[in-house]
Amino acid sequence: MENKSQHSSDPEVKKLGELIKHVRIAMLTTRTIDKKLHSSPLMTQEGDFNGDLWFLISKTSQKVIDINLDDRVNVTYSSPLGKYVSITGIAELVEDKEKVAALWSSSYQEWFPQGKLDPNIQLLKINVESAEYWDSHASHISRILEFAHIAKGGPSKKREHGTLDLNH
Amino acid sequence: MENKSQHSSDPEVKKLGELIKHVRIAMLTTRTIDKKLHSSPLMTQEGDFNGDLWFLISKTSQKVIDINLDDRVNVTYSSPLGKYVSITGIAELVEDKEKVAALWSSSYQEWFPQGKLDPNIQLLKINVESAEYWDSHASHISRILEFAHIAKGGPSKKREHGTLDLNH
Numbered sequence: 001m002e003n004k005s006q007h008s009s010d011p012e013v014k015k016l017g018e019l020i021k022h023v024r025i026a027m028l029t030t031r032t033i034d035k036k037l038h039s040s041p042l043m044t045q046e047g048d049f050n051g052d053l054w055f056l057i058s059k060t061s062q063k064v065i066d067i068n069l070d071d072r073v074n075v076t077y078s079s080p081l082g083k084y085v086s087i088t089g090i091a092e093l094v095e096d097k098e099k100v101a102a103l104w105s106s107s108y109q110e111w112f113p114q115g116k117l118d119p120n121i122q123l124l125k126i127n128v129e130s131a132e133y134w135d136s137h138a139s140h141i142s143r144i145l146e147f148a149h150i151a152k153g154g155p156s157k158k159r160e161h162g163t164l165d166l167n168h
Numbered sequence: 169m170e171n172k173s174q175h176s177s178d179p180e181v182k183k184l185g186e187l188i189k190h191v192r193i194a195m196l197t198t199r200t201i202d203k204k205l206h207s208s209p210l211m212t213q214e215g216d217f218n219g220d221l222w223f224l225i226s227k228t229s230q231k232v233i234d235i236n237l238d239d240r241v242n243v244t245y246s247s248p249l250g251k252y253v254s255i256t257g258i259a260e261l262v263e264d265k266e267k268v269a270a271l272w273s274s275s276y277q278e279w280f281p282q283g284k285l286d287p288n289i290q291l292l293k294i295n296v297e298s299a300e301y302w303d304s305h306a307s308h309i310s311r312i313l314e315f316a317h318i319a320k321g322g323p324s325k326k327r328e329h330g331t332l333d334l335n336h
Contacts, residue, residue: 037242074205086207
């Protein structure tokens with residue numbers, strides 16, 4: 001809990017939290033057993049971001065198999081307003097009934113009919129290592145900010161530049 | 169060119185083409201030298217999809233370094249209408265001035281000031297191996313279709329199911 005408040009006060013964490021706050025579906029990319037990259041959608045959480053990302057997934061999902069083989073993942077947030085976020089992090093499969101209860105909403109009932117105690121619920125935590133953020137306008141995409149080691153509490157490397165950065 | 173028309177007539181290619189047609193920005197995920205996954209936005213093409221994806225990127229981009237190390241990539245399309253596509257494929261860095269000219273639009277002028285002959289332009293082709301597509305509604309995400317070996321001309325494995333598949 002100490003960590004939580006520490007992270008929330010970091011300007012980088014706050015900024016990233018604002019960027020992803022209203023994006024309802026994120027895409028998680030994992031590496032499969034045959035070394036291919038695969039993405040799938042995840043419902044995002046409504047609570048405040050404090051430096052880690054949390055999701056509820058199914059214990060029987062392909063993601064669980066992939067993460068057990070390779071925990072280095074990426075999560076992207078594409079907002080209808082033209083903002084694009086890439087988060088590089090380490091995935092962790094967590095067992096924590098209190099955390100599940102805190103994240104639970106009725107939207108999950110359809111997939112986990114037994115509710116927040118459904119034994120098929122798997123908590124997924126992403127320990128954020130770095131993040132980048134782009135803004136797109138009529139005809140171009142600019143990279144706005146790049147954070148490194150965002151969730152590690154150490155000194156962050158922050159690059160901010162107004163140069164256009166399409167497809168770079 | 170024979171391949172092109174062959175691919176375009178495949179129902180899977182046609183369906184995937186419709187799904188990605190109106191998404192202006194895709195996210196490309198690559199694997200970096202330190203084995204982390206990184207994503208970045210790409211402007212998509214307006215032309216018809218025939219089984220391969222094409223993009224114009226910069227020769228000096230991080231993507232080029234990543235792809236030279238590991239060509240197994242993923243491209244996602246998140247549409248504001250709540251449709252999510254994951255494409256697993258093999259990236260190829262191609263030199264083809266005619267193809268660049270065919271894909272060129274004035275939107276690129278800003279990044280490639282010398283126009284379609286700018287020496288910094290790198291053609292990126294994604295040979296699509298498989299694709300999946302989800303549709304999201306008010307409170308859930310359903311996986312609608314899964315194609316394998318979509319661009320290889322061989323028999324495709326197609327799964328279609330109406331079961332809800334959130335976070336699976």
